[in-house]
Amino acid sequence: MTFQMVTRYAHAPEDIQHYDTSKxxxxxxxGKLFNPGDILLTYTYNDRMIFGGVTPTTEPLEIKLSKELxxxxxxxxxxxxxxxxGGKGSITINGQTEEMVKQDGYYIGMGTEHVVxxxxxxxxxxxxxxxxxxxxxxxxxxxxxxxxxxAKPIGDQNxxxxxxxxxxxxxxxxxTCQLQMGYTVLEPGSSWNTMPAHTHARxxxxxxxxxxxxxxxxxxxxxxxxxxxxxxxxxxxxxxxxPSWSIHCGVGTSSYSFIWAMCGENQTYDDMDxxxxxxxx
Numbered sequence: 001m002t003f004q005m006v007t008r009y010a011h012a013p014e015d016i017q018h019y020d021t022s023k024x025x026x027x028x029x030x031g032k033l034f035n036p037g038d039i040l041l042t043y044t045y046n047d048r049m050i051f052g053g054v055t056p057t058t059e060p061l062e063i064k065l066s067k068e069l070x071x072x073x074x075x076x077x078x079x080x081x082x083x084x085x086g087g088k089g090s091i092t093i094n095g096q097t098e099e100m101v102k103q104d105g106y107y108i109g110m111g112t113e114h115v116v117x118x119x120x121x122x123x124x125x126x127x128x129x130x131x132x133x134x135x136x137x138x139x140x141x142x143x144x145x146x147x148x149x150x151a152k153p154i155g156d157q158n159x160x161x162x163x164x165x166x167x168x169x170x171x172x173x174x175x176t177c178q179l180q181m182g183y184t185v186l187e188p189g190s191s192w193n194t195m196p197a198h199t200h201a202r203x204x205x206x207x208x209x210x211x212x213x214x215x216x217x218x219x220x221x222x223x224x225x226x227x228x229x230x231x232x233x234x235x236x237x238x239x240x241x242x243p244s245w246s247i248h249c250g251v252g253t254s255s256y257s258f259i260w261a262m263c264g265e266n267q268t269y270d271d272m273d274x275x276x277x278x279x280x281x
Contacts (some may be wrong), residue, residue: 054128075110079139104144110136201245203271212256
């Protein structure tokens with residue numbers, strides 16, 4: 001089993017004006033999330049989010065971070081969101097096991113000492129996408145089945161952005177310290193997400209792209225200030241960090257899905273600053 005956590009630092013808007021493609025990818029892209037038997041994480045200084053993939057096969061896996069965070073156990077001062085995008089699996093939380101099929105989610109509150117991830121079939125492993133943010137209060141653990149996710153259809157075919165937003169961890173339906181997390185599925189024939197673009201200065205966001213209808217497809221993810229935009233090309237099951245001052249939108253060469261996760265000082269989902277199309281550069 002390989003456990004890896006890399007650190008990525010925060011950036012001023014002026015920094016990325018000087019980045020070439022390789023440097024931009026190095027600073028903002030998580031190129032490998034899921035590797036059988038491994039835990040692969042990124043710690044970003046943007047609101048101190050930890051995100052990545054847990055892929056158990058023949059043996060269960062547990063995230064053990066203590067010295068790195070100055071704590072006795074991983075979630076001593078953190079909360080955790082999980083969505084399974086792979087085969088059947090389970091999560092055992094302080095000795096209590098819950099089954100997790102594809103698209104099921106889970107919220108795990110601060111103070112939970114043991115979270116163990118397992119797959120039902122090593123040849124078709126679960127792929128747990130995990131996001132953890134600092135917390136100040138313990139809220140109840142809660143399983144979030146896909147069937148119960150709050151669905152919000154949005155967009156239209158004329159603008160190639162017809163999609164459904166599924167809210168899993170959202171302040172309108174459950175309490176958390178700051179974490180928000182959800183799942184967006186583009187309809188066949190649609191390729192744009194989150195356009196017109198916006199920013200939300202009071203929270204940062206990560207995007208993890210997957211379930212491409214064509215395995216050779218790619219998504220062009222746009223970030224940066226509206227008048228200084230940059231792009232990163234992503235393959236399936238890669239993720240990107242967006243600072244709070246940055247736009248975050250994308251277009252794919254086929255339809256796809258993505259998991260978004262946010263944290264910061266404001267949990268109001270609609271708290272965003274729209275960017276007029278005329279201001280994009």
